[in-house]
Amino acid sequence: MELRTSPADTPAPRTSAPLLDVEHARVGYELDGRLQVAVEDVSFAIHPGEHVMLLGPSGCGKSTLLKTIAGFIEPAGGSIRLNGRTDLSPGPDRAVVFQEFDQLFPWFPVERNLTYPLRVNGRSKADAARIAAEYLDLMGLSHAADRYPHQLSGGMKQRVAIARAMALEPVLLLMDEPFGALDAQTRSRLQRELHEVARSAEATILFVTHSIQEAVYIGHRVVVLGTPPSTVVEILDVAHLSDPAAPEFTDAMRHLRSLLSADDSTAESATFE
Amino acid sequence: MQQTATPATGPPDGAARARPRRGGWAALPVAPRRAALLLLILGVWQGYVSLSGVSPLLVSGPADVAAAIYAGIADGRLLAATAITLQVLLSGMVIGMALAAVLTTLASWSRLGDDLLVLLTSMLNPLPAIAILPLAILWFGLSTTALVFVITNAVVWPIAINVSTGFRTVNPTIMAVGRNIGLRGWRIVRDVLIPAALPQIIAGLKTGWAFGWRTIIAAELVFGAAGGQGGLGFFINDARYFLRTPEVFAGLVTIALIGIALDLVFTWIERRTVIRWGMKST
Amino acid sequence: MIGTDATAHRTTGPAARRGLAALASAVVLCTALAACNPGLSGRELDTISIGYQPGIGYAPLLLMRQERVLEERFPDKEFEWRELNSGAAIRDGAISGEIQIAAGGIGPFIVGYGNGVPWKVLVGLDDANLRLMSMDAESLADLKGSAKIAMPGPDSIQAIVLRKAARDELGSAGAFDSQMVAMGHPDGMQALISGQMGGHLTAPPFQERLTKEGANTVVQSYDVFGEHTFNSVYVLEPFYGANTEVVHAFRDEVADSVERLRDDPKGTAPELAAVMGGGVTAAEVEEQITSDDISYTTRPRGFMEYARFMQEIGLVEEIPDDAGEFCYPGPHTKDCT
Numbered sequence: 001m002e003l004r005t006s007p008a009d010t011p012a013p014r015t016s017a018p019l020l021d022v023e024h025a026r027v028g029y030e031l032d033g034r035l036q037v038a039v040e041d042v043s044f045a046i047h048p049g050e051h052v053m054l055l056g057p058s059g060c061g062k063s064t065l066l067k068t069i070a071g072f073i074e075p076a077g078g079s080i081r082l083n084g085r086t087d088l089s090p091g092p093d094r095a096v097v098f099q100e101f102d103q104l105f106p107w108f109p110v111e112r113n114l115t116y117p118l119r120v121n122g123r124s125k126a127d128a129a130r131i132a133a134e135y136l137d138l139m140g141l142s143h144a145a146d147r148y149p150h151q152l153s154g155g156m157k158q159r160v161a162i163a164r165a166m167a168l169e170p171v172l173l174l175m176d177e178p179f180g181a182l183d184a185q186t187r188s189r190l191q192r193e194l195h196e197v198a199r200s201a202e203a204t205i206l207f208v209t210h211s212i213q214e215a216v217y218i219g220h221r222v223v224v225l226g227t228p229p230s231t232v233v234e235i236l237d238v239a240h241l242s243d244p245a246a247p248e249f250t251d252a253m254r255h256l257r258s259l260l261s262a263d264d265s266t267a268e269s270a271t272f273e
Numbered sequence: 274m275q276q277t278a279t280p281a282t283g284p285p286d287g288a289a290r291a292r293p294r295r296g297g298w299a300a301l302p303v304a305p306r307r308a309a310l311l312l313l314i315l316g317v318w319q320g321y322v323s324l325s326g327v328s329p330l331l332v333s334g335p336a337d338v339a340a341a342i343y344a345g346i347a348d349g350r351l352l353a354a355t356a357i358t359l360q361v362l363l364s365g366m367v368i369g370m371a372l373a374a375v376l377t378t379l380a381s382w383s384r385l386g387d388d389l390l391v392l393l394t395s396m397l398n399p400l401p402a403i404a405i406l407p408l409a410i411l412w413f414g415l416s417t418t419a420l421v422f423v424i425t426n427a428v429v430w431p432i433a434i435n436v437s438t439g440f441r442t443v444n445p446t447i448m449a450v451g452r453n454i455g456l457r458g459w460r461i462v463r464d465v466l467i468p469a470a471l472p473q474i475i476a477g478l479k480t481g482w483a484f485g486w487r488t489i490i491a492a493e494l495v496f497g498a499a500g501g502q503g504g505l506g507f508f509i510n511d512a513r514y515f516l517r518t519p520e521v522f523a524g525l526v527t528i529a530l531i532g533i534a535l536d537l538v539f540t541w542i543e544r545r546t547v548i549r550w551g552m553k554s555t
Numbered sequence: 556m557i558g559t560d561a562t563a564h565r566t567t568g569p570a571a572r573r574g575l576a577a578l579a580s581a582v583v584l585c586t587a588l589a590a591c592n593p594g595l596s597g598r599e600l601d602t603i604s605i606g607y608q609p610g611i612g613y614a615p616l617l618l619m620r621q622e623r624v625l626e627e628r629f630p631d632k633e634f635e636w637r638e639l640n641s642g643a644a645i646r647d648g649a650i651s652g653e654i655q656i657a658a659g660g661i662g663p664f665i666v667g668y669g670n671g672v673p674w675k676v677l678v679g680l681d682d683a684n685l686r687l688m689s690m691d692a693e694s695l696a697d698l699k700g701s702a703k704i705a706m707p708g709p710d711s712i713q714a715i716v717l718r719k720a721a722r723d724e725l726g727s728a729g730a731f732d733s734q735m736v737a738m739g740h741p742d743g744m745q746a747l748i749s750g751q752m753g754g755h756l757t758a759p760p761f762q763e764r765l766t767k768e769g770a771n772t773v774v775q776s777y778d779v780f781g782e783h784t785f786n787s788v789y790v791l792e793p794f795y796g797a798n799t800e801v802v803h804a805f806r807d808e809v810a811d812s813v814e815r816l817r818d819d820p821k822g823t824a825p826e827l828a829a830v831m832g833g834g835v836t837a838a839e840v841e842e843q844i845t846s847d848d849i850s851y852t853t854r855p856r857g858f859m860e861y862a863r864f865m866q867e868i869g870l871v872e873e874i875p876d877d878a879g880e881f882c883y884p885g886p887h888t889k890d891c892t
Contacts, residue, residue, distance in 0.1 A: 072449060090452040100446045106550045107468045116464075117454035150551020168454070330650050330670060414751045415703050415736050510737070514643045514663075514710040515870060516650075516670040 018045035019083060019204055020069065020172055026077030027061060027068045028229075035076060038064040040229035043078075046172065051198060051205040053215040056225030056233075057260060062208045065225075066176050069206065070096050082172065092121050095165035099177040101157045104149040104164075111136065111145040114164050121168065135163040138197055155186035162194065166201065173198075175207040179214065191217055195242070212256045216241055216249060224259050233259055333519040338526060341519035351508065355527060358504030361417060362482075362489050365424025369481060372425065373432035380437050387437075394434050402427030402488045406495055420492050427488035428481035435477025439470030471546060472553045479539040486535060490528055597793035603801060604635040606645040606654040608707075610740060611760050611843045612786045614827055615680050615812035615851060616658055621830040624808050629801060640739050641708045649674065649791060655798075656805060657789045660712035661861045664789055668881065669862075669871030673792040676882040676891065678806045679855040680813065683785035684848040685713055686762040687720070687774040688747060689754045695724045695773060702753020703736045705743030710870070712785070712861070713756035716776040719864050723779065728868040758785065760843035780864075783857025785849070795883065803885075809853065810887060816851040820844050853887035860892075 022044050028037040038061025046052045054062040067073050069080055071090035079086060082094070097103075104113050114132035115125075123131065136142050139159045149157055158178050165173055179187045195218055198205055209215050215222045220239040223232060236256065241249045298306065315335045321327070322334035329337070345351025376393070379386030406423050413419040443466060451465035467474065493506020503511065505524050512520030547553040607613045619625060620636045637654065639645050642663030648654035650672055658680065667674060692698045706713040714735060722728040734753070738746065740761045747755040748768055755765065762772075776783065788809060795802050815823050824841035831840065844851075858881045862874040875881060882891035 070453065072452070090449075090455075092453065092455045094453070096449070096453045098446050098449070100444075102444055103446045103450050105447065105450075105465070105468070106552050107471070107546070120455055120460075148550055328650060330672065511709055513647075514708050514737075515666050516646075516672070 017047075019048050019050075020046040020206070021081040022065075022069075022078070023081075024078035025065070025068070025075050025080055027064050027073065027075050029064055029073060037076065037229040039225065039231075041078070041231045042223075042225065044223050044232065044235060046204060046206060048204050049202050051203075051207060051218055051220045053219035053222045054206065054208045054225065055210065055212065055215045055222050055256065055260075056230060057227055058210055059228055060225040060230045061228050062210075062225055063176055066096075066174055066206060066208045069172075070094050070174050092117065092168045093171045094174050095168045095170040096174045096176060097158070097161045097165045097178045099180045101154050101181065102149075103161050104157055106149050109146050109148055110141060110152070110160050113149070113160055114167050117164060117168055131167050132163075135167040138166070138201075139163040139193070153186075154182055155190060158182065158190060159193075162197075166197070166203065171204065173203050173205045175205060177208050177210065180210070187214075194218060212253050212260070213244070215256065216252045217244060222256065224256065330516055330518050333522045337519040338522040341517070341523035342526060345508075345520065345523055351523060351527060354503060354505045354508035354524075355531070358489055358493065358506070359531075361420050361504060362424060362485050364417075364421045365489070366428055366482065366485055368421065369425045369428035369485070370432060370478070372429045373436055373477070373481075376429075376433045377437045377440060381440050390433060390437055394430050397426065398430035398434060402484065403491045403495065406492055420489065423492050424485050424489050428485040431480040431484055432477040435473045435480065436470065439473025439477070440466060442473070443469040475539065475543055475547060479536075482535050482539070483532070486528075486532055597797045599797050600655065600794070601631065602633040602635060603656065603798070604637055604648070604654045605656040605658070606637045606639050606648050607658040608640065608642070608645070609638060610758060611827070611840070611849065612681055612683060612758055613658055614816055614823075614844055615809050616788075617827055617830045618812040618816065618823055619808050621826045624811075625801075625805065628804055628808075632801065641737070642711055643708050646672065649789070655791065655794045656802075658786055659789065660707075660786055661784060661858060662710045662712040662715050662865075663708070664787070665858070665862050665865055665874070666710050666871055667789075668875075669865075669873045671873075674789045675792065675795075675880075676855045676858070676888060677788045677790045677795075677802065678809045678885070678887050679784045679853045680786040680788065680809065681784070681849055681851045682782055682856070683759055683776075683850075684782075685716055685756065685758055685776040685785070686772045686848070687713075687717065687754055687756045688762055688765040688770040689773050690747060690750070690770050692753060692773055693771070695720060695730075698734070698754050698773065699725065699730060700734075700753075702734060703746075703751070704731055704734050704754040704756060705736050705738040705746055705752045706756040707739060707743075708737045709735055712776075713758070715861055715865060715870070716774065716779050717756055718868060719779045720774045722868070759846050759849045762848065763843065763846055780857055780860050783860065784852075784855050787855050790883070806885060806887070813851045813853050816844060854890055855882055855888060856890070856892045858882075858892065 022042060025039065025042050026037065027039045027042075028035045030036070038059075042065065044052065054065060056062045064073065068075050069082075069088065071088040071094065080088060082088060088094075104110075105116065108116055111129075111132055114135060115128040118128035118131055119125070133142070133145075136145055139162060141156070141159055141163060144152060144156060144160075149160070152160065162175075162178065165175075179190050182190065191214055197203075198218070205218075207215075207218060209218075216238045220237070222236045222238055224234045224236065225231070226233045236252065238252050241252055243249060301309075319334045319336060322329075322332055322337075333341070342351065376386070376390050380390040381387075402423050405426055406419070409419040409422045413422060447465060447469050448461070451461045456464060489504070490506050493504050494510060495506075505528055509521050509524035512518070512524065543553060605616065607616050616636075625632075625634050637648070639648065642659035645654060645657045645659050646663045646667045649657045650667070656677075657674070664674070664676070687695075687704070689698065692702070698704065704717065706717065708714065717731055717735070718728040721730040736752070740757050743752065743755045743757060744761045744765060746752040747765065747770065754773060755761075755770075756774075757765070766772075788805070790802055812823075820841050824844065825837040827844070828835050828837045828840045843849075855878075859874075859878040862871070862881075865871045866874050878892045882888035
């Protein structure tokens with residue numbers, strides 16, 4: 001077996017301190033005044049420049065965990081530290097790309113969708129315009145700068161959303177199944193683009209997905225969650241895998257699939273390795 | 274095959290839905306069609322008045338009405354009456370909008386405010402505003418205050434209902450984006466919540482103006498005062514008292530024209546905002 | 556109509572048929588609005604409507620209504636008595652043919668006459684001194700400002716009295732135009748007592764009642780126009796021509812009632828009390844009809860005075876040269892002024 005796996009607690013093979021440190025976090029959401037625990041106990045770390053994928057069956061709490069890190073939800077237990085800080089109210093240092101197409105401001109043309117958040121965060125008009133142009137170009141959107149969001153296709157909207165989030169130059173880019181609602185063709189094209197852009201921009205990304213292929217393709221490491229209330233099943237290093245045609249890539253996918261299909265017995269999955 | 278099977282979820286261009294085209298009338302563009310119809314109606318109206326021998330005290334022809342409108346504009350009486358009506362309407366609208374803003378703010382802040390708004394709107398919205406005129410006269414006398422009170426009541430509920438529905442149904446993702454990019458407090462309300470709820474806000478204002486417009490004319494007619502300080506309702510009443518039937522018609526035509534103009538203003542605003550942004554289909 | 560429609564069906568397509576139907580409904584509408592109303596047609600009618608207003612100014616008609624004298628004289632005809640709230644409403648009824656015999660004040664009559672309503676005075680009902688009452692104002696100048704002044708309508712005889720008084724005393728006929736409020740007498744009286752109105756230009760018996768409530772007289776119409784008719788009976792010319800017998804009988808009965816009201820108020824009061832209803836007693840009615848401010852008389856007078864003033868201030872354009880043109884010839888209208 002070529003696969004290198006590491007338990008959650010062991011530091012990543014990096015020398016720098018973790019950017020995000022999730023320790024025994026317990027997260028959930030309020031439903032009818034009661035806390036629905038989605039994630040029982042999860043620990044992992046993200047170092048600068050890393051692309052960490054949260055993979056798990058639907059309902060495993062991966063999106064809830066991401067929203068907690070984004071600051072929309074208070075953690076119910078454990079700790080989440082961003083550069084050592086635990087006060088995590090929502091902010092542009094953790095820019096989010098959502099799954100929904102209607103995350104753009106419909107009343108702004110594409111360009112203003114990028115410049116407005118920059119202006120809110122204190123950039124000068126000229127700076128904002130320059131940065132927006134740069135990221136629009138990076139995402140291949142320069143020709144659509146003057147269009148309104150409703151004039152764009154779903155794939156274009158997600159590109160704008162990614163450009164908007166990246167333009168904010170967040171310390172951690174949070175992506176909540178951004179390609180989940182796209183058709184297969186557009187999806188694989190955007191995956192490719194993100195793969196390129198994210199590597200060249202050296203962005204640090206936490207990416208939620210339920211697609212095994214996406215996880216292996218984009219990620220450096222894949223954090224696999226079990227069924228809710230979930231725990232970490234395994235953390236898989238896939239940093240060296242970027243060619244979907246390579247046999248190692250297929251092996252990693254098969255391994256992840258087997259982890260996910262053994263879904264309702266997390267204990268069993270944990271002892272799998 | 275593929276093209277005709279375009280699902281309904283596609284862009285609402287309507288391009289796929291071929292409109293059945295007929296020759297002749299239906300082939301003409303909208304503007305000449307409406308103009309021709311208007312001319313036809315005016316022709317039938319004038320013809321009826323000229324040929325039927327109906328008493329000019331009962332029905333005035335379009336020519337007489339046009340002359341009455343011209344005279345009313347020339348001597349300033351029609352314009353003054355219109356200005357007074359619009360002024361009262363505007364006062365009522367401004368107060369109504371402010372009240373609606375306060376009520377919807379309370380409703381989005383607290384459960385109690387929300388319950389209060391729901392209770393008040395369900396009680397007072399179905400009540401034709403003109404029905405409270407007798408009470409308004411009792412409280413405020415035969416004054417402009419009574420009129421403004423009635424207009425305020427006519428406009429506040431439709432606006433409040435629409436705006437609070439708009440706020441409540443704002444897409445949560447867009448609000449999350451607002452917070453995520455660092456907006457807080459008043460700024461997120463001004464820059465995200467209000468634009469996102471704009472279709473309903475405009476709809477509320479549109480309904481409010483329409484209600485207010487109808488109510489003020491009705492109120493002025495019921496008010497039944499005479500003299501120089503009256504609005505369009507008084508203008509019509511006065512003309513009727515002195516058997517100046519063309520002026521009665523002139524007043525009615527003015528009311529209709531202003532109603533149309535108000536509607537056009539809102540359509541124009543919608544074109545430039547929510548329709549342009551794809552938040553409301555045409 | 557049904558026949559035409561059936562023919563059309565056989566010979567023409569659906570579009571043409573729709574056109575015909577539209578035309579037919581247009582014709583129906585026209586007929587309903589046009590001069591085809593029987594009340595305006597100049598034919599002899601079986602049902603005759605009489606329009607009047609509340610108050611003892613119409614006492615001769617109330618007496619006739621109560622005693623059913625017309626019904627006795629014309630058993631084949633029906634008489635409808637309709638109490639309306641303003642002279643303008645009665646005039647509108649007359650124009651549309653709903654009312655054939657109209658009773659009312661001088662103002663709405665002259666406005667109608669001047670605008671081509673083909674009507675004239677048949678007989679007078681009474682003269683009355685109309686008063687502008689106020690709780691606090693002593694003179695017209697005191698009332699100038701924001702206080703409202705109630706009266707039956709901007710075209711009513713009361714409104715014309717106020718305008719003439721305003722012109723004579725303050726120099727401008729329109730001085731109170733923005734303060735005038737149209738209200739029926741009972742509402743106006745309430746409003747004055749409750750303090751909502753600064754003034755109320757009214758008629759007997761309301762002005763007597765207001766005097767008892769402590770109101771004082773600011774203006775009286777006899778000072779402004781001299782003694783003049785208050786209410787009269789007006790009849791449209793086509794109706795007069797085709798129903799002369801009924802019209803003359805009506806006139807004679809009015810004259811008879813007027814005479815009895817004047818000569819025997821005690822005897823007529825109980826009957827009036829009965830028809831007026833509302834718990835008013837015969838003694839109260841007697842007091843009202845014997846008031847110094849009202850006298851029952853059939854002779855129309857003062858019409859020209861009013862007409863000339865109304866023309867002067869632009870309320871009407873056309874007025875006759877001679878008061879005789881206002882009145883139908885007859886025993887009571889010989890000295891029509």
